[in-house]
Structures are given as structure tokens and as C-alpha cells.
Amino acid sequence: MHGDERIILERYLRERGLKMTHARETVLTAFLSLESHVSADAIHEAARKLDPGIGQATVFRTIKLLTDAGLAREACRDDNARLYEHAWNHAHHDHLTCVECGAVVEFVDSSIERAQEAVYRRFGFVSSGHRLELYGICPGCQAKKANSGL
Amino acid sequence: MHGDERIILERYLRERGLKMTHARETVLTAFLSLESHVSADAIHEAARKLDPGIGQATVFRTIKLLTDAGLAREACRDDNARLYEHAWNHAHHDHLTCVECGAVVEFVDSSIERAQEAVYRRFGFVSSGHRLELYGICPGCQAKKANSGL
DNA sequence: CATCAGCTGATAACGATTATCGATATCAAC
DNA sequence: GTTGATATCGATAATCGTTATCAGCTGATG
Ligand SMILES: [Zn+2]
Ligand SMILES: [Zn+2]
Ligand SMILES: [Zn+2]
Ligand SMILES: [Zn+2]
Numbered sequence: 118m119h120g121d122e123r124i125i126l127e128r129y130l131r132e133r134g135l136k137m138t139h140a141r142e143t144v145l146t147a148f149l150s151l152e153s154h155v156s157a158d159a160i161h162e163a164a165r166k167l168d169p170g171i172g173q174a175t176v177f178r179t180i181k182l183l184t185d186a187g188l189a190r191e192a193c194r195d196d197n198a199r200l201y202e203h204a205w206n207h208a209h210h211d212h213l214t215c216v217e218c219g220a221v222v223e224f225v226d227s228s229i230e231r232a233q234e235a236v237y238r239r240f241g242f243v244s245s246g247h248r249l250e251l252y253g254i255c256p257g258c259q260a261k262k263a264n265s266g267l
Numbered sequence: 268m269h270g271d272e273r274i275i276l277e278r279y280l281r282e283r284g285l286k287m288t289h290a291r292e293t294v295l296t297a298f299l300s301l302e303s304h305v306s307a308d309a310i311h312e313a314a315r316k317l318d319p320g321i322g323q324a325t326v327f328r329t330i331k332l333l334t335d336a337g338l339a340r341e342a343c344r345d346d347n348a349r350l351y352e353h354a355w356n357h358a359h360h361d362h363l364t365c366v367e368c369g370a371v372v373e374f375v376d377s378s379i380e381r382a383q384e385a386v387y388r389r390f391g392f393v394s395s396g397h398r399l400e401l402y403g404i405c406p407g408c409q410a411k412k413a414n415s416g417l
Numbered sequence: 418c419a420t421c422a423g424c425t426g427a428t429a430a431c432g433a434t435t436a437t438c439g440a441t442a443t444c445a446a447c
Numbered sequence: 448g449t450t451g452a453t454a455t456c457g458a459t460a461a462t463c464g465t466t467a468t469c470a471g472c473t474g475a476t477g
Contacts, residue, residue, distance in 0.1 A: 136443070136454065157433080172457040177434065194344075197465085198433060213390055222390050229382045233401060236379070240363055240372050242403035249399045251383060253392035286474085288424065307464080322426040327465065347434085348464060 122149060122188050122205050129186035143168045144179040145188070154192045154200040154221065193250055211248075215255035217262075222255075272299060272338050272355050279336035293318045294329040295338070304342045304350040304371065343400055361398075365405035367412075372405075 126145055127137045147163035148155070157176055164171040180201060183189040190204035193212055211229070213222040229249065237244045254262075276295055277287045297313035298305070307326055314321040330351060333339040340354035343362060361379070363372040379399065387394045404412075 134454085138442085138455065140456070170457080174435085174457065174459090175455085178455090213386060213392060215392070216395055222392075224386060224390070226382055226386050229379055229386070232376055232379045232382060236363065236374060236376050236401060237403055240374070241406040241409075242363060242365070242372075242401070243409060244401070244403045245366055246403075247399070247401045249397070251386060251392070251394070251397045253387055253394045253396075256391040259391075259393060284423085286423065288473090290425070320426080324426065324428090324466085325424085328424090 125188060125205060126183065126186050129182070135182075139168070140171055140175050141179050141182065143171055144176055145183065148180075148183065148189065148201070149203065154195075154202050156195065156198045156200055158198070160201070193248075211250070213251040213253065215258055216252050217254055217258035220255050220257075275338060275355060276333065276336050279332070285332075289318070290321055290325050291329050291332065293321055294326055295333065298330075298333065298339065298351070299353065304345075304352050306345065306348045306350055308348070310351070343398075361400070363401040363403065365408055366402050367404055367408035370405050370407075 122145060123142070126141070129135075130137050130141075144160065144164050147167060148160050151159060151163055157173075157180055160180065161171065161173050161176040164176060180189060184191065184201070184204075188203070188205045189201045192200050192202040193214075194200060208225070210223045210225045213224055214220070233247055234244070272295060273292070276291070280287050280291075294310065294314050297317060298310050301309060301313055307323075307330055310330065311321065311323055311326040314326060330339060334341065334351070334354075338353070338355045339351045342350050342352040343364075344350060358375070360373045360375045363374055364370070383397055384394070
């Protein structure tokens with residue numbers, strides 16, 4: 118499991134004279150064991166279950182490596198903290214977040230993606246990525262509100 | 268100039284037993300005098316030119332009031348810091364940012380906006396706003412790259 | 418005048434991230 | 448195996464944007 122990601126990271130490190138170490142492998146395993154959008158703190162916690170000696174600084178450093186290697190991606194921000202998600206074999210998608218309960222729906226909408234390409238062309242830009250976050254109230258929270266309000 | 272915004276803020280404050288003070292008026296004027304996307308620090312700097320006694324805390328507090336009153340809106344984030352822009356008589360728009368030089372183009376694309384509505388309907392959410400940021404390389408930076416690279 | 422709530426600026430506190438540092442691990446060259 | 452250069456580690460301090468705290472001020476009310 119997660120063999121691909123390990124190989125990707127190993128190659129990324131080797132290509133710039135860096136080393137695949139136990140700590141980095143532990144952080145990678147911890148990150149891959151978590152789903153959806155996780156904070157550096159959550160990754161640290163998961164990593165310490167595998168090896169209690171892993172330090173917080175190493176987690177931050179390794180997250181940066183994972184991001185540069187294309188294995189992680191900054192997904193959004195939980196108010197103050199950055200949240201990361203898997204980027205390898207995890208196709209591009211955007212996020213629809215409930216402002217009441219925090220639920221997150223991942224979606225892809227091809228007509229949005231196409232329209233974005235048209236915007237790039239309109240202004241002569243070459244695309245290098247985008248971030249789209251829709252905010253709203255999910256069906257569950259709508260029902261809750263309707264019940265309490267009526 | 269800026270009479271509308273002043274009246275909006277005054278009413279917002281009065282409705283909840285708060286007061287229109289000199290410091291708040293100064294911060295509002297400073298904010299309105301700046302264009303595009305500004306940090307709390309930039310607003311503080313502009314406010315101190317009007318009244319050197321304005322404190323940093325007051326700027327943060329007033330920005331929150333302006334946001335709640337509908338006069339300001341959190342536009343994006345300059346890495347770590349939040350950036351604000353005018354929200355009154357300043358129609359909704361999204362941002363196209365050059366990752367090389369930092370230039371920002373504001374745009375509205377009705378087909379993107381419509382497609383977003385369709386996403387809300389698809390998942391049964393009630394919309395409460397969205398944030399779309401496109402990143403790319405502007406024509407100027409493309410030319411610069413082509414010249415130096417060739 | 419006395420009171421009371423809101424407001425102010427300075428300062429301390431906070432939390433996420435980054436930089437620093439001495440100690441340790443790695444590994445090629447000798 | 449020894450050496451030495453370099454990378455890495457975890458702990459800790461430092462940074463930086465933002466918030467909370469607090470003592471003094473202001474302006475209205477009675
Ligand atoms: Zn997208
Ligand atoms: Zn996601
Ligand atoms: Zn939009
Ligand atoms: Zn804008």
C-alpha cells in the first residue's frame with residue numbers, strides 16, 4: 118500500500134541530494150493514512166502514533182517536501198490553519214463547504230473548468246492552477262434550521 | 268465623497284448601540300482611500316497619516332465592524348495576511364493573479380457564476396458566497412520569460 | 418456631580434509557522 | 448575503520464498576524 122507515493126518521494130529526494138529517512142517515511146505514512154483535509158497538527162498526531170519521537174518541526178518540513186514532490190496539496194484553510202490533502206492519484210476537484218456544520222463536499226464541474234480556461238484566454242494568461250471554494254448551507258443544516266425556527 | 272459608506276456604518280453602529288467615533292471614522296476614510304486589496308497593516312499606515320494616534324488594535328476592531336456592516340470583504344490572502352477590499356457599490360468579482368509579478372486582474376464571468384449555482388442545486392446547498400482565485404502567468408511575464416530563455 | 422457603558426491605545430497573549438542550534442546519522446573517500 | 452562533509456533530527460526560540468486584556472478616557476443619562 119502507498120508504494121507509489123513512497124517511490125515518488127524517494128525519487129524526488131534523490132534527485133536533489135536529499136535522503137529518504139525514517140522520520141520522513143513515518144510522516145508520509147501518517148499523512149497517507151488520513152483522509153480528506155488534515156492540518157499539520159493532525160499529521161503530527163498520527164505520526165506520533167507510529168513513532169512517538171517525531172517532532173513537530175519535522176512534520177512541517179516534511180509536509181513542504183511532500184507538497185513540492187506533488188504528493189500533497191494545500192486544500193483550504195480552517196480559519197487560521199492550513200489544511201492538506203492527497204495530491205497523488207487524486208484528481209483535481211473543488212470544494213463546497215457548509216458554513217454551519219463544516220461538512221465538505223468535493224466536486225468537479227466540467228463547465229466551470231471550461232469557463233475558467235476561457236477566462237485565462239480572455240486575459241492572455243497561462244494557467245497554473247486555481248482555487249474555488251463554494252460556501253453554503255447543507256441540506257441537513259437547512260432542515261435543522263427550519264425545525265427550530267418554526 | 269464616501270458619504271454613503273459613512274451613513275451605512277453609522278446606521279449599522281446605531282442599530283446595535285455602538286457609536287460612530289473619530290477613530291472609526293478615520294479608519295473608514297483610510298480604508299476607502301486605498302484601492303484594491305489591502306492588509307490591515309496598510310490600513311493602519313494610511314490611518315496614521317490622518318491621525319498618528321490611531322492604534323493597531325483599533326484598526327483590527329474597525330475592520331471587523333466594516334466587514335459585518337457590508338463595507339469591506341476579505342478578498343484573498345497574501346500568503347499569511349488577510350487582504351480586504353471595498354464591498355459597497357463594488358460588485359462581486361473574482362481574481363486572476365500572476366504568480367510571477369503579483370499583478371491582479373478582477374473579472375466576472377457569468378457562465379462561471381451560473382455553473383456555480385448549478386453545483387449548489389446539485390448538492391441541495393443554499394449559497395452563501397464563494398471564492399474563486401485563478402493563478403497563472405500574465406502576458407508581460409510570458410514575454411519576459413521568452414526573451415531571457417531564448 | 419455620580420454613574421455607567423462604550424471606546425481607546427498599549428501591551429500581553431495566542432497559535433501557526435519558520436529559523437536556529439547542538440547533536441546525530443549517513444556515506445563516500447581515504 | 449577513520450575521517451570529514453553534509454544532511455537530518457528534535458527541542459527550542461523567534462516571528463508574525465491576530466485577539467484578548469486592562470486601565471484610563473469619553474460622553475450620555477439621571
Ligand atoms: Zn476546479
Ligand atoms: Zn479536497
Ligand atoms: Zn465569482
Ligand atoms: Zn478584488
